[in-house]
Amino acid sequence: MNQALKRLPRPAPWVWDAALLLLAVALPYLSFMDRSRTSLAVYAGIYVMLGLSLNIVVGYAGLFQLGHAAFFGLGAYTAAILSIEHNITILATIPIAALVAGGAAILVSKPILHLRGDYLCIVTIAFGEIFRIGVTNNAFGITGGSNGLFGAGRPEYPLPWISPVPEIVLVLLLIVYLLLTQRSGPVLQWGGAALVALAYFVLPPLGGHDQLFVLSMAMGLLAFVMVAFLRARRIGKTGQVIGLVVVVGVFLLFGALRGDPLAASIDGNVDKYFNIEDPVKVLGVEWTPVAFKRDARPYYFLVLGFIVLTVLGMRRLQNSRLGRAWLYVREDQLAAEAMGIDTTQIKLIAIALGSAWAGVAGVLYASRFTVVAPESFNFLQSVIMFCIVVLGGSGSIPGVLVGTLGMVVLPELLRDVGPTFLYEGAGPFVILALLLGGYLFAGRARGQAAVVEAGLMAAAFFAPALALGEAPLYVIGLFMVLVAIIVLPMLRRRIANPLPWLAGALAIYTIVMLAVGSQLGPDVEREVTAFRIMDWRDGLMGIAMVTMMVLRPAGIIPERRQGVVMSPVVETTDAAPAAAVQQAT
Amino acid sequence: METFLQQLINGLTIGGFYAVVALGYTMVYGVLKLINFAHGDMFMWGTLTGWALLTTVFASLTDMDVIAILAASIVVLAFIGMMGMTIERTAYRPLRSAGRLSPIISALGAAFMLQAVARNASGARWRTYPEGLLAELPDLQLTGKVSLSGLQVLMLVICGAVMIGLYLFVQRTRIGTAMRAVSLDHDVSRMMGINVDRIISLVFFIGPALGGLAGLLIGIYYGSFNFTLGWVFGLKAFIAAILGGIGNIPGAVIGGFILGISETMVVAYGPDIGLADASAWKDAIAYVLLITILIARPTGILGETVAEKV
Numbered sequence: 001m002n003q004a005l006k007r008l009p010r011p012a013p014w015v016w017d018a019a020l021l022l023l024a025v026a027l028p029y030l031s032f033m034d035r036s037r038t039s040l041a042v043y044a045g046i047y048v049m050l051g052l053s054l055n056i057v058v059g060y061a062g063l064f065q066l067g068h069a070a071f072f073g074l075g076a077y078t079a080a081i082l083s084i085e086h087n088i089t090i091l092a093t094i095p096i097a098a099l100v101a102g103g104a105a106i107l108v109s110k111p112i113l114h115l116r117g118d119y120l121c122i123v124t125i126a127f128g129e130i131f132r133i134g135v136t137n138n139a140f141g142i143t144g145g146s147n148g149l150f151g152a153g154r155p156e157y158p159l160p161w162i163s164p165v166p167e168i169v170l171v172l173l174l175i176v177y178l179l180l181t182q183r184s185g186p187v188l189q190w191g192g193a194a195l196v197a198l199a200y201f202v203l204p205p206l207g208g209h210d211q212l213f214v215l216s217m218a219m220g221l222l223a224f225v226m227v228a229f230l231r232a233r234r235i236g237k238t239g240q241v242i243g244l245v246v247v248v249g250v251f252l253l254f255g256a257l258r259g260d261p262l263a264a265s266i267d268g269n270v271d272k273y274f275n276i277e278d279p280v281k282v283l284g285v286e287w288t289p290v291a292f293k294r295d296a297r298p299y300y301f302l303v304l305g306f307i308v309l310t311v312l313g314m315r316r317l318q319n320s321r322l323g324r325a326w327l328y329v330r331e332d333q334l335a336a337e338a339m340g341i342d343t344t345q346i347k348l349i350a351i352a353l354g355s356a357w358a359g360v361a362g363v364l365y366a367s368r369f370t371v372v373a374p375e376s377f378n379f380l381q382s383v384i385m386f387c388i389v390v391l392g393g394s395g396s397i398p399g400v401l402v403g404t405l406g407m408v409v410l411p412e413l414l415r416d417v418g419p420t421f422l423y424e425g426a427g428p429f430v431i432l433a434l435l436l437g438g439y440l441f442a443g444r445a446r447g448q449a450a451v452v453e454a455g456l457m458a459a460a461f462f463a464p465a466l467a468l469g470e471a472p473l474y475v476i477g478l479f480m481v482l483v484a485i486i487v488l489p490m491l492r493r494r495i496a497n498p499l500p501w502l503a504g505a506l507a508i509y510t511i512v513m514l515a516v517g518s519q520l521g522p523d524v525e526r527e528v529t530a531f532r533i534m535d536w537r538d539g540l541m542g543i544a545m546v547t548m549m550v551l552r553p554a555g556i557i558p559e560r561r562q563g564v565v566m567s568p569v570v571e572t573t574d575a576a577p578a579a580a581v582q583q584a585t
Numbered sequence: 586m587e588t589f590l591q592q593l594i595n596g597l598t599i600g601g602f603y604a605v606v607a608l609g610y611t612m613v614y615g616v617l618k619l620i621n622f623a624h625g626d627m628f629m630w631g632t633l634t635g636w637a638l639l640t641t642v643f644a645s646l647t648d649m650d651v652i653a654i655l656a657a658s659i660v661v662l663a664f665i666g667m668m669g670m671t672i673e674r675t676a677y678r679p680l681r682s683a684g685r686l687s688p689i690i691s692a693l694g695a696a697f698m699l700q701a702v703a704r705n706a707s708g709a710r711w712r713t714y715p716e717g718l719l720a721e722l723p724d725l726q727l728t729g730k731v732s733l734s735g736l737q738v739l740m741l742v743i744c745g746a747v748m749i750g751l752y753l754f755v756q757r758t759r760i761g762t763a764m765r766a767v768s769l770d771h772d773v774s775r776m777m778g779i780n781v782d783r784i785i786s787l788v789f790f791i792g793p794a795l796g797g798l799a800g801l802l803i804g805i806y807y808g809s810f811n812f813t814l815g816w817v818f819g820l821k822a823f824i825a826a827i828l829g830g831i832g833n834i835p836g837a838v839i840g841g842f843i844l845g846i847s848e849t850m851v852v853a854y855g856p857d858i859g860l861a862d863a864s865a866w867k868d869a870i871a872y873v874l875l876i877t878i879l880i881a882r883p884t885g886i887l888g889e890t891v892a893e894k895v
Binding site: 058064111112114115116117118119121122123125126127129130133134136137383386387390391394535536537538539540541542543544545546548549550553554 | 614618620675676679680683684685686687688689690691693694695696697698699700701702704705820823824827831865866868869871872873875876879880883884
């Protein structure tokens with residue numbers, strides 16, 4: 001089957017990116033995304049940022065960091081204090097928060113960087129705890145003690161269609177445009193710039209609405225894409241002129257025809273999601289800021305924007321000189337040092353960068369929840385971030401996304417699920433299919449024997465419940481299947497063919513169940529309904545962590561370049577899980 | 586001077602507990618180079634099991650509390666020891682060749698699991714041990730106002746006995762020699778005919794069993810506990826192990842005592858040196874101490890400096 005899969009044409013990597021981005025943009029408009037789930041998506045997005053930032057430290061540079069929550073907290077507290085005490089609009093605190101978090105990281109890490117792995121790990125825990133204890137005890141009298149700080153501001157920014165914002169954006173756009181198209185020839189460079197500028201000031205008056213400056217900005221961005229496309233396709237001068245004119249023309253036409261409804265919908269959306277504030281004077285110019293309302297959608301897109309920026313940055317970083325240096329240090333510090341890499345410096349940069357970015361995530365957190373309290377930055381949070389990175393696959397960006405789904409989103413979604421799914425509807429069958437499928441594909445058992453074993457388990461699972469009509473017996477059945485799956489590999493180590501033993505055990509189980517099932521059913525039902533899944537959330541998470549690591553020690557989506565430094569043979573990527581399986585069987 | 590002596594005694598008692606729990610961390614680290622994050626929670630399970638036994642099965646024995654406690658200790662030792670072996674078998678052994686990151690996650694997962702089971706078994710509220718356990722032990726009056734309660738004497742004696750016993754076991758017996766060999770090099774030990782897996786299993790029996798015993802003693806000493814006890818106490822005990830130089834049994838003992846004494850001293854003398862609410866900062870002392878010592882001596886007080894790779 002694997003062979004057939006390999007022969008299928010593989011989509012280019014950017015197709016995955018585009019699909020994922022499209023899904024992310026559409027997500028808040030999907031029907032199952034109610035207010036609380038959108039809120040959860042924002043929360044998860046902040047954890048994706050944290051995971052990505054920690055990924056620099058743990059994944060790229062290979063340093064243990066179990067106190068990341070402290071830098072997240074530093075960012076959040078900095079933003080909250082500046083916003084509450086000094087009335088600074090919260091997004092403007094991002095550079096300060098990043099500097100504070102990154103600077104603090106440099107200060108505390110410098111003296112301890114020479115420590116070996118595990119010592120470093122425990123010292124980072126110590127810093128995290130000192131931070132938490134410090135803010136709980138209201139250090140310097142500015143952290144609000146154990147209740148934390150209330151009333152951090154929501155993000156505000158100037159309206160993009162009221163002067164002078166459009167003019168500033170245009171100047172920025174043109175500068176970037178001219179820089180990026182330096183080697184594209186005069187038509188693309190100057191012609192494109194002139195057309196963009198022209199359209200920028202024709203479109204809004206044409207449609208009769210200042211709001212259409214938003215459309216002009218979109219057009220400016222599209223011009224970038226268009227130029228890249230024209231260059232990549234090596235299209236001649238005439239083609240280039242036509243291409244640019246078409247882009248601008250389409251926008252002008254659209255603005256002229258649909259300008260009114262578009263402006264009205266922009267206005268409507270502004271009222272829905274934003275409060276328009278009183279104009280403020282900055283540098284002698286009047287600005288009209290809009291502030292986020294409580295609704296989660298604007299935050300969702302704010303966080304999404306930051307994630308996209310982060311991912312793009314990480315990718316560039318990964319393959320940069322610095323990124324390769326981290327890889328060398330991670331794989332073999334002595335060799336890296338011998339190659340002339342200043343290892344201390346390199347590690348310090350990783351920690352500073354990761355922590356600064358965690359500080360940025362902290363600002364987003366403070367602006368979203370407006371309350372900043374010590375318990376949000378405790379050791380458990382650090383552990384969750386660490387798990388996001390390692391469970392997903394240390395050093396891998398998609399791994400961080402998957403890790404966040406597992407560590408943040410799934411536990412929250414579990415809140416809604418009642419335990420009765422264990423025997424109601426399709427629940428038991430889905431779980432059984434997952435268990436047996438996992439058993440067959442995990443490679444612990446192979447060939448016909450494994451299929452027969454799975455069949456036996458399934459038969460024993462169905463027999464009592466169907467014969468007696470007591471659905472709750474499925475719960476016991478699932479438990480038995482789980483036990484069988486765990487015990488079988490152990491049994492196989494001692495006896496060559498465990499099949500008769502399994503068959504015997506399952507037969508006994510079936511007979512016993514048939515005998516006592518009708519009395520047992522209601523009892524099980526009572527127990528299951530009394531079971532509150534939230535009480536066991538941490539425990540389930542723990543079991544999942546152990547199981548995941550035992551099955552896939554390198555994470556769910558391992559980083560591709562693992563081990564590439566030391567050995568030219570690529571087999572190392574699979575060596576770790578294979579060795580682990582060998583150990584276990 | 587009298588308060589100083591009194592605080593020193595209190596600090597020694599707490600330090601004794603830290604030391605015994607730290608032994609478990611240090612032994613496991615010695616043979617596996619693994620931070621056993623679940624150790625603190627197994628220690629808490631010792632307290633929990635002891636509480637469960639003394640309030641139910643052995644409740645009728647409270648008149649003869651020495652016998653009840655002895656019986657409970659034996660059960661706790663066996664139960665927590667087996668728990669340690671099971672965790673090693675399921676969560677650590679499959680990961681022995683999988684790098685350094687994965688076992689940490691696995692250990693944290695095991696800790697979460699133990700905590701969740703404990704919380705659901707005992708409830709989230711604080712539980713109290715039966716009152717008046719070992720109350721008839723005579724206090725030991727030293728000079729003037731300085732006194733050792735009978736309980737403190739007993740705790741110090743037990744902790745001391747455990748530490749000396751373990752030290753002698755590791756240094757003088759054949760199995761102890763095998764343990765030291767395994768902590769140096771698994772492969773060479775295997776060549777010398779040592780069953781490495783069995784030795785590691787044994788370490789995971791002794792360490793948690795002693796931790797569990799300390800848990801039971803702490804329950805008797807303080808009288809109350811809840812399921813978060815293991816996390817905080819375990820982390821501090823681990824710091825004690827690092828302070829002394831991890832992988833080193835006398836180091837763990839020294840680290841434990843240093844930590845216990847400095848904690849008590851800072852809380853007692855904090856107000857005099859201008860730290861008004863010293864007890865609120867008590868938990869931070871261990872961490873500050875850890876950082877200062879590691880900056881000065883990167884491998885702990887008794888740790889040897891070894892190159893990581895050649």
